[in-house]
Amino acid sequence: MKKTIIFLLSFAIxxxxxxxxxxxxxxxxxxxAQVDTARTLDDFKAAGNMFERIANAEKNQWLPYYxxxxxxxxxxxxxxxxxxxxxxxxxxxxxxxxIDVAKKLLPDNSxxxxxxxxxxxxxxxxxxMIKGAKYGPKSSGVLDKAIELDxxxxxxxxxxxxxxxxxxxxxGGGADNAKPFLEKAKELYEKEERTDGLSPxxxxxxxxxxxxxxxx
Amino acid sequence: xxxxxxxxxxxxxxxxLWSQTTIKGIVTDKSGEPIIGANVxxxxxxxxxxxxxxxxxxxxxxxxxxAILAITxxxxxxxxxxxxxxxxxxxxxxxxxxxxxxLNMVTISAGAFEASDEKKAVMLSPLDIVTTAGATADIAxxxxxxxxxxxxxEEGQLFVRGGAAYETRTFIDGLFVQNPYSSRVPDIPARxxxxxxxxxxxxxxxxxxxxxxxxxxxxxxxxxxxxLATATTTGISLMTVGLGASHxxxxxxxxxxxxxxxxxxxxxxxxxxxxxxWDKPFRGYDGQIIYRKETSETGIFKLNINGSHGSLGLQxxxxxxxxxxxxxxxxxxxxxxxxxxxxxxxxxxxxRTGLSYSYDKEEIRELFSVNxxxxxxxxxxxxxxxxxxxxxxxxxxxxxxxxYDQKFISSAGEEFTTDLTDNYGAGFAExxxxxxKDFVARLGTRTEYSDMLEKWNIAPRISLAYKTGKKGQFSxxxxxxxxxxxxxxxxxxxxxxxxxxxxxLINYQILGKKRTFRIEGYYKTYDNLVKQENFTxxxxxxxxxxxxxxxxRDKGGTLKKADFWISYSFLDxxxxxxxxxxxxxxxxxxxxxxxxxxxxxxxxxxxxxGFTYSYASPRPYNDPNTDGxxxxxxxxxxxxxxxxxxxxxxxxxxxxxxxSVNNIPGFKNKFGYRYSNTPNDDGTYTGIAVKPAAKRFxxxxxxxxxxxxxxxxxxxxxxxxx
Numbered sequence: 001m002k003k004t005i006i007f008l009l010s011f012a013i014x015x016x017x018x019x020x021x022x023x024x025x026x027x028x029x030x031x032x033a034q035v036d037t038a039r040t041l042d043d044f045k046a047a048g049n050m051f052e053r054i055a056n057a058e059k060n061q062w063l064p065y066y067x068x069x070x071x072x073x074x075x076x077x078x079x080x081x082x083x084x085x086x087x088x089x090x091x092x093x094x095x096x097x098x099i100d101v102a103k104k105l106l107p108d109n110s111x112x113x114x115x116x117x118x119x120x121x122x123x124x125x126x127x128x129m130i131k132g133a134k135y136g137p138k139s140s141g142v143l144d145k146a147i148e149l150d151x152x153x154x155x156x157x158x159x160x161x162x163x164x165x166x167x168x169x170x171x172g173g174g175a176d177n178a179k180p181f182l183e184k185a186k187e188l189y190e191k192e193e194r195t196d197g198l199s200p201x202x203x204x205x206x207x208x209x210x211x212x213x214x215x216x
Numbered sequence: 217x218x219x220x221x222x223x224x225x226x227x228x229x230x231x232x233l234w235s236q237t238t239i240k241g242i243v244t245d246k247s248g249e250p251i252i253g254a255n256v257x258x259x260x261x262x263x264x265x266x267x268x269x270x271x272x273x274x275x276x277x278x279x280x281x282x283a284i285l286a287i288t289x290x291x292x293x294x295x296x297x298x299x300x301x302x303x304x305x306x307x308x309x310x311x312x313x314x315x316x317x318x319l320n321m322v323t324i325s326a327g328a329f330e331a332s333d334e335k336k337a338v339m340l341s342p343l344d345i346v347t348t349a350g351a352t353a354d355i356a357x358x359x360x361x362x363x364x365x366x367x368x369x370e371e372g373q374l375f376v377r378g379g380a381a382y383e384t385r386t387f388i389d390g391l392f393v394q395n396p397y398s399s400r401v402p403d404i405p406a407r408x409x410x411x412x413x414x415x416x417x418x419x420x421x422x423x424x425x426x427x428x429x430x431x432x433x434x435x436x437x438x439x440x441x442x443x444l445a446t447a448t449t450t451g452i453s454l455m456t457v458g459l460g461a462s463h464x465x466x467x468x469x470x471x472x473x474x475x476x477x478x479x480x481x482x483x484x485x486x487x488x489x490x491x492x493x494w495d496k497p498f499r500g501y502d503g504q505i506i507y508r509k510e511t512s513e514t515g516i517f518k519l520n521i522n523g524s525h526g527s528l529g530l531q532x533x534x535x536x537x538x539x540x541x542x543x544x545x546x547x548x549x550x551x552x553x554x555x556x557x558x559x560x561x562x563x564x565x566x567x568r569t570g571l572s573y574s575y576d577k578e579e580i581r582e583l584f585s586v587n588x589x590x591x592x593x594x595x596x597x598x599x600x601x602x603x604x605x606x607x608x609x610x611x612x613x614x615x616x617x618x619x620y621d622q623k624f625i626s627s628a629g630e631e632f633t634t635d636l637t638d639n640y641g642a643g644f645a646e647x648x649x650x651x652x653k654d655f656v657a658r659l660g661t662r663t664e665y666s667d668m669l670e671k672w673n674i675a676p677r678i679s680l681a682y683k684t685g686k687k688g689q690f691s692x693x694x695x696x697x698x699x700x701x702x703x704x705x706x707x708x709x710x711x712x713x714x715x716x717x718x719x720x721l722i723n724y725q726i727l728g729k730k731r732t733f734r735i736e737g738y739y740k741t742y743d744n745l746v747k748q749e750n751f752t753x754x755x756x757x758x759x760x761x762x763x764x765x766x767x768x769r770d771k772g773g774t775l776k777k778a779d780f781w782i783s784y785s786f787l788d789x790x791x792x793x794x795x796x797x798x799x800x801x802x803x804x805x806x807x808x809x810x811x812x813x814x815x816x817x818x819x820x821x822x823x824x825x826g827f828t829y830s831y832a833s834p835r836p837y838n839d840p841n842t843d844g845x846x847x848x849x850x851x852x853x854x855x856x857x858x859x860x861x862x863x864x865x866x867x868x869x870x871x872x873x874x875x876s877v878n879n880i881p882g883f884k885n886k887f888g889y890r891y892s893n894t895p896n897d898d899g900t901y902t903g904i905a906v907k908p909a910a911k912r913f914x915x916x917x918x919x920x921x922x923x924x925x926x927x928x929x930x931x932x933x934x935x936x937x938x
Contacts, residue, residue: 056286172865
């Protein structure tokens, strides 16, 4: 009897520990599925909220913070596309907060560094003429580092190509200069496989769109 | 055994069911509007949800006991509330509060024109300064298109609301700049010594400014230098008046920039006819060293070193007889070092320190000769404490040592020497008290002591601002301002007091996304102005200035890819000072001033063109042949300037081709009249008009950036240029 109780108790404790991890995986899978299909501002906000709640419960996992930052950046993209340039600032501030935590949990990770490059790129939108001179080169430098950390990360090439695409040609930007990066990204996206169901795979949709525009 | 296990499981399940709590409610803002998509959750758990379209939420939790309900939403303060989870249903209807930030918070705006890429109240960005036609990339030149300034074409400095040029002081990173302009040459406008590209922000205050700044009766020009360089680049500039080169290197946490220019106006003068006779057109060279080091994530050390040498010679009208000219020659050496350190100590305290050293040597030869040496060293410390979101306090102190010596030898060979030493100290404290995010009061005071004058002063400053809506706000300001008399007046004795001004301002502004409108009325009184009779001085002078300024800027709001602003200033001023026999309007004050600045970006030819029209009503001058004083009036002043910048690549190096011309229609401007000191044979004084050195000024330049980062793959800026 005593043995049984001890066995039961230790089993319960173990299963709580396992359950915690299962809970994390299950919550993340749900949230990642949501972000994979997100298109509108409301989608990204809702997915962002889910990642924020997971990060709130699991303070040592970098992925929830990373995805939370991604949702904020995509929200900023949406408000920017609707012409409200100043409104991008609070989203990017929040993205920066989360990516700072992710960086501390896992330094020198190509995905995290790429997200930092995307955030810097987003800083330009508030006022391209003024912010561009500061954040253009800053973003570009960070993305170079992301490529160096993992030369097979398609997102590093895509975000970099995107930055060049929207830079005026006389500053060394434009479609022609962006193309090699977008093509490299496409090649890597095609090879990319998600094995754990959680790792980042975003970006190929817009990469294909930009590549199509660049080939016009 | 089996039973006990079953019992255990049943008990366990029951506990879970029994202890499950449902939390529901509606999240609203302070005005009761529902918040959609807010994140509602229990801290440190997975339990939570997003609010629906009506602001409602509902979720279940198996947690028990004390927990914290948290709500986050973009643009709103994080909300937290302790809750007791005892099973059953818990209803909570939280109101969350909008974050007070730069975008929605009231700011002190009376008197201030901010030009910055960091702040909300952007009136002019550094790039705007460079692309303003007629300004020839000079900071003061561009600020002269803002209201509150008076066009004084022969000086090239800022004259603000009836104040003389010396009443506007320039500060770089909080420190005094001893010689912000090139040396004064009779009737030739001075230029600023600093390039607008050095600064990330410019605040031009036409009155009522912060207690942090002193020794300026009328106006403060506050310049904040750039942070770490953004890229490694090499630049070459070729201009009609000279050439320059620069190199910037960026490391991980530091950057170093070296640059130098050689200026020689002789070739230009040989092509473009000049109305003045130049014996030796201006020739000079200058060099800069700019070093930045990020000492931590939040700390930055800045060092700026600037050195220059220049000389020129030209014919100037004689003092005794203006129809005869004398050779005037000037040589100038200037050195300026400015270093500062800023660190955010913790979440409340920010520290700023600065050290500067200036050296200026000037030699003038005419029939007389003047040799002047001036040095100053300054130290300053400022601490800012953000006690809370709605209370901020700033205080600090500064010390300035100034050494001035001048040797004047008259045409008759008499020698006068002036030797002045001043130990000056000041302390200041200022509190920003937000009664709400729509109402702020700034209370400040400044005290100064000069051991040369052996006098103290205490200057109170008060500003209030009230936001009337999303875009509009009212401001009021009052302040006292003191300034040590100019060196030329102190050579007759240092037994003088500070000159003093009182400012009263009322301001209303509407800040839209693309349009800005502001109107400001002011009244200023002057006391203790220095009067000079023969070789004695005293503080019995006084005066007043009153008027209003109007400013409207439209940045792409009405015309596509066009940016324009309109300024108008009305000024009514009189003063009794210096050698005036009675109160009169000084020669630098014109009643009406207006400017229209227009810029158009032409994407097809990647060019920006700009026009500036400036007007100033007639200015007083004194005709000794009449009874009155300062009763003559010059013709009105007009100028229409044009510039074009063409952006391109030369061999993949980013290049700007720039051309500008001032006074296209060739208006015959007269700035005043100069009279002979002694009457001619028939008893009248002969006068000649003071005119620009040439009717028009042309400038053509080419600026090339050779940076591997510019051309190869990554850009400098992104998105549409306008």
